[in-house]
Amino acid sequence: MTAPVIFSVNNDIGIISIDYPPVNALSQSVRQGLIDGVIKFENDDSIKAIIIRCKKRTFIAGADIKEFANAPLEPHLPDVVNRIEACTKPVIASLFGTSLGGGFEVALACHYRVALETTKVGLPEVNLGLIPGAGGTQRLPRMVGVKKAMEMITSGVHYSVNNFSSTDLFDCIFSSDENLDESTLRFVEELVTTGKITLSKVGEKTIVNDIDNWKQTLSLINKKSRGKEAPNIAARILQKSLGLNIAEGMALERREFLKLKESEQSAALRFAFGAERLASKTEFTATPLEVKNVGIIGGGTMGSGIATVFLSSGFNVKLVEQNEEALATGRERIEGNFESNVKRGRISQDQANSYLASLTTSIDYQSLSESDLVIEVVFENMEVKKTIFRQLDQVCKPECILATNTSYLDIDEIASVVTDPSRVIGMHFFSPANIMKLLEVVQAKKSSEQALLTAMAVAKKLKKISVMVGVCFGFAGNRMYTRYGREVQQMLLEGAKVAQIDDALTGWGMAMGQLAVSDMSGLDIGYHARSSVSAPKYDRGYFKPAELMFKLGRYGRKTSKGYYQYDENGKASNDPLVDQLISEKAEELGFIQKEFSDDEISQRAILALISEGLQLLKDGIVKRASDIDVIWLHGYGFPRHKGGPMFQAKQMGKNKLELQFEKLRQLESVEIWPEVDLSLVL
Ligand code: 3H9
Numbered sequence: 001m002t003a004p005v006i007f008s009v010n011n012d013i014g015i016i017s018i019d020y021p022p023v024n025a026l027s028q029s030v031r032q033g034l035i036d037g038v039i040k041f042e043n044d045d046s047i048k049a050i051i052i053r054c055k056k057r058t059f060i061a062g063a064d065i066k067e068f069a070n071a072p073l074e075p076h077l078p079d080v081v082n083r084i085e086a087c088t089k090p091v092i093a094s095l096f097g098t099s100l101g102g103g104f105e106v107a108l109a110c111h112y113r114v115a116l117e118t119t120k121v122g123l124p125e126v127n128l129g130l131i132p133g134a135g136g137t138q139r140l141p142r143m144v145g146v147k148k149a150m151e152m153i154t155s156g157v158h159y160s161v162n163n164f165s166s167t168d169l170f171d172c173i174f175s176s177d178e179n180l181d182e183s184t185l186r187f188v189e190e191l192v193t194t195g196k197i198t199l200s201k202v203g204e205k206t207i208v209n210d211i212d213n214w215k216q217t218l219s220l221i222n223k224k225s226r227g228k229e230a231p232n233i234a235a236r237i238l239q240k241s242l243g244l245n246i247a248e249g250m251a252l253e254r255r256e257f258l259k260l261k262e263s264e265q266s267a268a269l270r271f272a273f274g275a276e277r278l279a280s281k282t283e284f285t286a287t288p289l290e291v292k293n294v295g296i297i298g299g300g301t302m303g304s305g306i307a308t309v310f311l312s313s314g315f316n317v318k319l320v321e322q323n324e325e326a327l328a329t330g331r332e333r334i335e336g337n338f339e340s341n342v343k344r345g346r347i348s349q350d351q352a353n354s355y356l357a358s359l360t361t362s363i364d365y366q367s368l369s370e371s372d373l374v375i376e377v378v379f380e381n382m383e384v385k386k387t388i389f390r391q392l393d394q395v396c397k398p399e400c401i402l403a404t405n406t407s408y409l410d411i412d413e414i415a416s417v418v419t420d421p422s423r424v425i426g427m428h429f430f431s432p433a434n435i436m437k438l439l440e441v442v443q444a445k446k447s448s449e450q451a452l453l454t455a456m457a458v459a460k461k462l463k464k465i466s467v468m469v470g471v472c473f474g475f476a477g478n479r480m481y482t483r484y485g486r487e488v489q490q491m492l493l494e495g496a497k498v499a500q501i502d503d504a505l506t507g508w509g510m511a512m513g514q515l516a517v518s519d520m521s522g523l524d525i526g527y528h529a530r531s532s533v534s535a536p537k538y539d540r541g542y543f544k545p546a547e548l549m550f551k552l553g554r555y556g557r558k559t560s561k562g563y564y565q566y567d568e569n570g571k572a573s574n575d576p577l578v579d580q581l582i583s584e585k586a587e588e589l590g591f592i593q594k595e596f597s598d599d600e601i602s603q604r605a606i607l608a609l610i611s612e613g614l615q616l617l618k619d620g621i622v623k624r625a626s627d628i629d630v631i632w633l634h635g636y637g638f639p640r641h642k643g644g645p646m647f648q649a650k651q652m653g654k655n656k657l658e659l660q661f662e663k664l665r666q667l668e669s670v671e672i673w674p675e676v677d678l679s680l681v682l
Contacts, residue, residue, distance in 0.1 A: 014041030025061055091111050093107035100124055117162060131237065133257030293373075295371035405426070412444050423451050438467070441455045490668075491605075502516050539671075561575070614649075657678060
């Protein structure tokens, strides 16, 4: 194996090259290499300046996340960056790709920074439950002011270097068609030969306090961080650093960084980072097919959302509907999606026009003959879907992949009507499809490896996170969601109130309360979905409050009444009648009502998720516990800083889980709280 850091000389310039795939992260060997390089060139009288550059896909993308699970190894990154800044010869960072976290901190410690204009920089540590730990909270405000640094550090967003063209952060930004190494060398040679080169140290500057109202700033950050501790800690460090010198500031930063590294939130967020990357990995080896032309059957809200995503990612889309009127409405929906993206400044009108130019429409299935992938997105009716797949079987080329976006119907049954069922899979998008990142790729009994891997490769192009799941009612996500919903319904019957349940769940960290979500998605939809399977006989309260709402015509937001009532502006308020009706229903069913604490509500809802997750693993519907977490983080608003339901199970540990499940089994039957194999997750 070659060394991760190598040294070379070009005339009188020393070059430190990092070559540590995939993203040149600052592992112990890279940190040591940087120190060795600086010392070597400092001691070489022939060297006038030192360049730090990286090979392959990017400048350093940060500290090595894999090392965070263990005790820090020397040399520590703060010492490395300080050593670079203290170097007696000018050090120049040559940036491209994504220079993030510790990578950006290395660049900030250099005396000069140059970059290709396509480079992105940022301090995304908060996304891992951390704060910058190698001078980022100290050197960045010294370069761009505390206001901009606050925005960058507490949001964790990556910024184009062009954002800083009016600051001193970059000494030169090269256009994207230039050769970075050659341009950097030319830049440094020029400084050396003209004698203009200096040892300007960012750490010696003072921080400019350009924030007028600190109280307001801190409270806004607290509001935005929604339970995440790292952004608040970073903000307070920035405030405390005013007036401190770099050594004092870095000592403060390091203490808080090390504390956060051991925190539960950071463990959860680091786990989520790894789980997302693992989700797209399978044991399959087939080569994905090339997909350019995509057919979408159905131009409703979901179908048009899916079409928008494909068009935005450069695919040609053929939208097929039953008649010209439905087709026109579908096209309008897609145009509306792009219009809204233009209004929000996400894309330009020219971009929208060019995406729309790849959209064609037809009412004739024959027009799908050249499609590489067809996705059926019509309403949930098995017979209708089978009729569509029979037609697709006739008109599509043999290698075309046939996907259904069904949320809960049996894909094996759908596949049974085509000649070659190996090309049938599920591609379950989440609503709104052009916003939600999750895609469940559903493996039916006969789905081919190639069809599945093609769908996953397509998902990557769509910038979606795909997770492979098997066939069962609701697949992984909605099956768990049904179990979660069932528990909420049960708690309503046992005496918890509508608003109390939702407040307890959002207070715990869920993006929305389960009952508010039901009102949003429509109680009629849930009712019809459940009607297609028989209710469990052992569960006397099974979705009874939901049934009650449906029978009263309270379908949720669409009828201005559901669990909540809605005014003409869509503002929700509590409807005491609902709690009263549910409590009457509970009495009729023989439930004894009691008081619930918020903790009890959130705990029980999460335990229901864990229980169903374990069943999914046992049934082989999902291969990895972490895939379940990815589904919940990206499809159901589970708080990222809590890792996901299965991560929560690990945190609770075997004893606590067993005890909790046993308690619930004493309240309800073992069919509802089945014996589970905790070794599947612990
Ligand atoms: C930090 O720097 C703390 C310091 O302030 C203080 C320290 C004292 N380490 O995402 P991709 C792997 S905290 C190790 O699929 P992309 C990743 O697991 C860090 N490995 O590619 C994957 O591996 P595999 C601050 C890393 O092109 C492969 O690289 N920095 C790291 O879509 C490709 O990743 C960050 O938070 C890492 N730091 O996106 C940056 N980063 O092939 C985190 C990536 O085995 N990283 N890997 O699955 C990212 O945001 C994206 O990975 C990046 C590339 C934008 C760089």
